[in-house]
Structure formats: C-alpha cells, structure tokens
Amino acid sequence: MTNGNHPAVSLRTDNLTLGYRRGVAVVQRLVLDVAQGEIVTLVGPNGSGKSTILRALARLMRPQDGAVYLDGKSIHRLSTRKVAQQLAILPQRPDAPDDLTVRELVARGRFARQSWWRASGQEDRQVVEWALAATGMDALQDRFLNTLSGGERQRGWIALALAQEPRILLLDEPTTFLDISHQLEVMDLLQTLNADNGLSIVMVLHDLNQAARFSHRLVALCKGDVYAAGPPAEVMTEDMLRVVFQVQGVVGRDPHTATPTFTPLQSVRNGSSDRDGSPDRTDSSDRPGTVSSC
Numbered sequence: 001m002t003n004g005n006h007p008a009v010s011l012r013t014d015n016l017t018l019g020y021r022r023g024v025a026v027v028q029r030l031v032l033d034v035a036q037g038e039i040v041t042l043v044g045p046n047g048s049g050k051s052t053i054l055r056a057l058a059r060l061m062r063p064q065d066g067a068v069y070l071d072g073k074s075i076h077r078l079s080t081r082k083v084a085q086q087l088a089i090l091p092q093r094p095d096a097p098d099d100l101t102v103r104e105l106v107a108r109g110r111f112a113r114q115s116w117w118r119a120s121g122q123e124d125r126q127v128v129e130w131a132l133a134a135t136g137m138d139a140l141q142d143r144f145l146n147t148l149s150g151g152e153r154q155r156g157w158i159a160l161a162l163a164q165e166p167r168i169l170l171l172d173e174p175t176t177f178l179d180i181s182h183q184l185e186v187m188d189l190l191q192t193l194n195a196d197n198g199l200s201i202v203m204v205l206h207d208l209n210q211a212a213r214f215s216h217r218l219v220a221l222c223k224g225d226v227y228a229a230g231p232p233a234e235v236m237t238e239d240m241l242r243v244v245f246q247v248q249g250v251v252g253r254d255p256h257t258a259t260p261t262f263t264p265l266q267s268v269r270n271g272s273s274d275r276d277g278s279p280d281r282t283d284s285s286d287r288p289g290t291v292s293s294c
C-alpha cells in the first residue's frame with residue numbers, strides 16, 4: 001500500500017447466508033460488491049447483521065451458504081496468511097494483552113508478511129514507522145496499551161491494521177467510543193488513505209451523517225437483508241430512515257460537503273408516538289426483500 005502501485009482488488013459476496021446456529025440465518029443471500037478504492041459503509045439498527053457481515057468478509061466465520069470472493073477467489077479456499085496480506089479488520093471490540101506497547105502491537109501487523117527465514121527486517125520497521133506516523137501514534141509508541149485514552153487506543157488499532165499493508169480495510173464502528181474531534185481525525189485519516197493509497201474500506205458506522213459524508217456507497221441493512229444500497233444521496237431517504245431505523249426525521253444537505261444529512265425528530269417504533277399511525281408499513285413495498293420494520 002505504501003508504494004501505491006498495486007493490482008486491482010475487489011471483494012464480492014454471492015448469495016451469502018450467515019448465522020450462528022444451524023437453520024437460523026442472521027443474514028440472507030447477501031449480494032455485495034466492493035470495488036478497488038471504494039468506501040462502502042454498512043448502516044442499520046442494532047442486531048441487523050453488520051458485524052456478522054464484516055466477520056464473514058474477513059473470513060472469521062464460515063457461511064451457511066454462498067461465498068465471499070477476494071479477487072474472484074473464494075476466500076475460504078485461500079490461506080489465512082494470503083487473506084491477511086490483502087485484508088485487515090478492526091473488530092468492534094479488539095482484544096490484546098495490556099502489557100504490550102503501541103509499537104509492539106503495531107509490529108504484530110507485520111506477522112503475515114514475515115516468514116521463518118526472514119524475521120523482522122528493515123522494510124518491516126519502515127512500515128511500522130509509517131503506520132505509527134500516519135495515525136499520529138509515533139509519540140506514543142512506547143506507551144503500554146492500558147495507559148492510553150480510548151481515542152489513542154483506537155488509533156493504535158488502526159495503526160496495527162495499516163501495518164498489515166492491506167488493500168482492503170474492514171472497520172466495525174471505528175469511532176463509536178471517540179469524542180467528536182477524534183472521530184473526525186479517524187474519518188479524515190481513512191479518507192486520506194483511500195484517496196492517496198487506493199485503500200478500499202468497508203466499515204460500520206452508527207453516525208448516519210458521517211456515513212453519508214465519508215462513503216462512496218451506503219448499504220442499509222434491515223434484519224440481515226439489504227433494504228437499499230447506492231450513493232448516499234440515494235440511500236439516505238426519509239423512507240429508509242423510517243423503515244430501517246424507525247425514526248421520523250428530515251433529510252437535508254450539508255452546506256459544506258453537499259452530502260445528505262439526517263435530523264431525527266422522533267422514534268416511530270412500535271409503542272412510541274407516531275403521527276402517521278403506521279410505522280411498520282413501508283411505501284416501498286414493491287422492493288423485493290423489503291421487510292416492514294427492523
């Protein structure tokens with residue numbers, strides 16, 4: 001990724017069905033394409049299957065049916081090492097021993113690039129330096145993870161993922177525990193890596209306005225089905241927000257970025273106040289696979 005000269009990479013799913021128990025599908029027949037250099041953000045309420053999809057894209061779970069393809073090859077036919085050379089994931093709740101320093105954590109990102117005959121070398125050190133600098137973690141590199149703030153720790157995890165030199169980065173709610181300034185730092189960093197290095201990004205975000213601002217494409221999920229997918233302006237509609245998120249509100253336009261914004265006014269979940277009296281109905285009942293509420 002650091003040399004900017006890499007072959008086209010794409011991630012694709014074909015009729016991907018995922019679940020944790022036999023016969024119980026959490027995600028049904030998902031068809032998703034991620035082109036090289038694209039930022040795709042999954043949005044949807046809690047439990048709609050976002051993390052499950054990211055785990056399957058990272059080969060951390062085996063599909064009940066269908067497949068994930070990395071450059072046209074079924075990801076389950078590739079070795080863990082091959083996958084790790086292309087793709088890095090920052091899970092929702094990453095786990096590491098607290099007695100690691102930031103630098104030691106980030107150096108772990110090089111494992112998939114090393115081998116028994118060539119342990120850590122000059123190039124590995126350079127990439128670790130680059131990942132630390134890109135995330136603004138160079139000054140904190142000797143600190144232990146358990147001494148960092150939430151934002152610093154998150155940037156450390158992103159540095160670890162970058163040290164893998166992935167062409168595809170998967171991030172599960174990378175900004176959830178960060179204050180607004182650290183959120184923007186993380187989003188700006190991802191945007192820069194995408195623009196300068198062609199890094200493809202698939203992420204889960206809760207903040208819909210950030211999702212619309214920083215993504216080329218949004219995928220709105222409703223109980224494991226794609227309700228809508230496309231450019232933010234097409235997906236961020238008041239209908240989608242009412243059906244998928246059960247929130248009535250107003251879609252506007254960001255005066256600075258011209259991307260769609262959403263101002264929530266009230267919940268229209270069953271039992272909450274709803275003015276139109278039919279929060280569970282969708283105007284888009286002609287859409288295949290659409291369910292009435294999430």
Ligand code: ADP
Pocket residue numbers: 020026044045046047048049050051052053
């Ligand atoms: P999201 O990330 O959109 O909140 P998840 O993908 O975490 O949703 O969860 C989708 C569904 O799968 C939920 O119903 C959740 O309870 C279930 N689920 C998630 N992880 C597990 C697990 N490890 N074992 C069993 N069920 C799970």
Ligand code: MG
Pocket residue numbers: 050051052092172
């Ligand atoms: Mg999740």
